[in-house]
Amino acid sequence: MLTIENLGKVFPGGTAALAGVSMQMAQGEIVSLLGPSGCGKSTLLRIAAGLIAPSSGRVEWTPPLEKGGIGVVFQDPTLMPWANSRRNVETPLRIAGVGARERHARAMEMLTLVGLENFSEAYPRTLSGGMKMRVSIARALVTRPPVLLLDEPFAALDEITRQQLNDDLLEICGKARLSVLFVTHSAAEAVYLSERILMMRARPGAIVNEIRINAPARRAEGFRHSPQFAAYCGQISTALRAAAA
Amino acid sequence: MKAARILSPILVVLMxxxxxxxxxxxxxxxxxVLPAPSAIWRALLEDYASLLVSAWMTLRISITAFVLAVAGGVSLAVLFSQSRAVEMALFPLAVILQVTPIVAIAPLIVIWAGIDxxxxxxLLMAWIAAFFPVLSNMTLGLRAADHGLxxxxxxxxxxxxxxxxxxxxPSALPYLLSAMKISGGLSLIGAVVAEFVAGSGASMGLAWRIMESxxxxxxxxxxxxxxxxxLLGIAxxxxxxxxxxxLLRRWHESRLEQGS
Structure with a gap:
């Protein structure tokens, strides 16, 4: 689905953000990019999304991405404060020129999917952080993209909200058979969400390790408290420390 | 609490x-030297016909200048937002227009634009006074759009x-509205200053009445x-x-306290 080969990114000013990054993502796979702040994981995601151009190397989507073929959720909910939830979710459809009636129907469908059907007329400032993030996720899903890119979307949320959203995300992605690239700095979150974790180190950003999580895609109740989960987290913490050293 | 906010300044003014x-x-x-308030009130009642005609004239010039300043400032700011080259070429000229004291160029404007x-x-002088805040704030507002969006x-x-x-x-709207509050007052000031400088009996706004009396x-x-x-300025x-x-009450942070 996504192939990245020997990718490098040097920012104007000479900072090397990424060097020699290669990775693949298969259809329907959930892959996490895990690393400390400043390791270039967000840059890698933005390059994959086509928002910034790489300095060297190759990024290839198969089949090639169409407009609206990719949903992105940023660190901030980035909602338009002057528009209510429903109109925020409609945004990608409005850009594509979809008619008002269909826009409305699909936005409501997505809001229902993220559990906000009763908040369609609410303005962002009246919503909690977690609800705003749900609106942002609904907006990313409204074009029914095969791919979802998430850039530390839950970093600013409290632990309970975060776990709830993790569960919801797994359910939504499983249902829609989405391919997901998930950027995070939380080892636990990466273990809980992904099938594969790519660990990164900084200066310049590079992938140093790959860990496969062998657990059912639909996480069993209590997976968060299982010895298996704890073992993975421990293994990743050790690897992260080794990478940073 | 709300009553106190309205009543207390009124009370102070009355005292x-x-x-x-x-x-x-x-x-x-x-x-x-200094007439009593009662004498001022009498003068107002005696001359209200001519004073109101003058007030209307000053108001008309201010409003026209204000509307043109908002239209011009917004259009130019939009143009700037689309082309950095145009902005670099024209913005300094707008700054020069702004920093040159209006009173100093007034005689020239009277000769060029006002002879006939x-x-x-x-109108031109009031427009110059009101134009820059709109241009400047609107340019800033258009640029302040959320990068994530x-x-x-x-x-x-x-x-x-x-x-x-x-x-x-939409991102620029709060900036524009705040500029409009400044420019509204400036267009009135511009109209009055202009009249003082023009100083002819051909235009009889409130400034003329002040000079005459x-x-x-x-x-x-x-x-x-x-x-x-x-009163005009306050209105x-x-x-x-x-x-x-x-326009902002439903979404803008500055209106948070007015219920959600």
Whole structure:
């Protein structure tokens, strides 16, 4: 689905953000990019999304991405404060020129999917952080993209909200058979969400390790408290420390 | 609480007026130095016909200049947001226009624009006074659009027109409204200053009434004209504040306390 080969990114000013990054993502796979702040994981995601151009190397989507073929959720909910939830979710459809009636129907469908059907007329400032993030996720899903890119979307949320959203995300992605690239700095979150974790180190950003999580895609109740989960987290913490050293 | 916010300034003004009236009577201040509030009120009643005509004329020039300043400032700011080259070429000229004291260029404007039509010169000067805050704030506002939203629009392949109308213009709205509150007052100031400089009997706005009564030592009438002038300024400010509340109340942070 996504192939990245020997990718490098040097920012104007000479900072090397990424060097020699290669990775693949298969259809329907959930892959996490895990690393400390400043390791270039967000840059890698933005390059994959086509928002910034790489300095060297190759990024290839198969089949090639169409407009609206990719949903992105940023660190901030980035909602338009002057528009209510429903109109925020409609945004990608409005850009594509979809008619008002269909826009409305699909936005409501997505809001229902993220559990906000009763908040369609609410303005962002009246919503909690977690609800705003749900609106942002609904907006990313409204074009029914095969791919979802998430850039530390839950970093600013409290632990309970975060776990709830993790569960919801797994359910939504499983249902829609989405391919997901998930950027995070939380080892636990990466273990809980992904099938594969790519660990990164900084200066310049590079992938140093790959860990496969062998657990059912639909996480069993209590997976968060299982010895298996704890073992993975421990293994990743050790690897992260080794990478940073 | 709300009643106190309206009543307390009124009470203070009434007490100040009472004190003024009492002191003028007590010390027998001559009317050509400082007339009592009662004398000002009488002057207002005697001359209200000519004063209201003058007030209307000043108001008309201010409003026309203000509308043109908003239209011009917004259009130019939008142009700037679309082309950095145009902005670099034109913005310094706008700054020069702004920093040159309006009184200093007024005689030139009167000669160039006002010989056959004095009102045109007044309009131009009021426009110059009101134009820059709109241009400057609107330029800033168009540029202050959320970068995440701009990225999002790029991701979905939005056109420049969509970015402008759906992201940049709404983002700039609070900036524009705040500039309008400044420019509304400035257009009135500009109109009055212009009239003072133009100084001919061909345009008889409130500034003309003030000069005329000053020359004739009719200080009470002068105060009456001044009173009307500040009422105009207050009215303009309140109208624009109301517009701001109306447009931003549902979403903007500055309106958070007015219920959600």
């Amino acid at each position: 100040a007026l009472g004190l003024w009236e009492a002191l003028v009577r007590l010390w027998q201040v001559p009317a050509f 039509n004095p009102n045109r010169a007044l 701009l990225d999002l629009y790029r991701l979905y392949g939005a056109s420049r027109w969509q970015v402008l109308t759906q992201i940049r213009l 000053g020359n004739r030592l009719q200080i009470a009438k002068m105060f009456a004209a001044l009173l009307l002038l500040s 303009i400010f309140f109208c624009l504040s109301a517009l701001e509340s109306l």
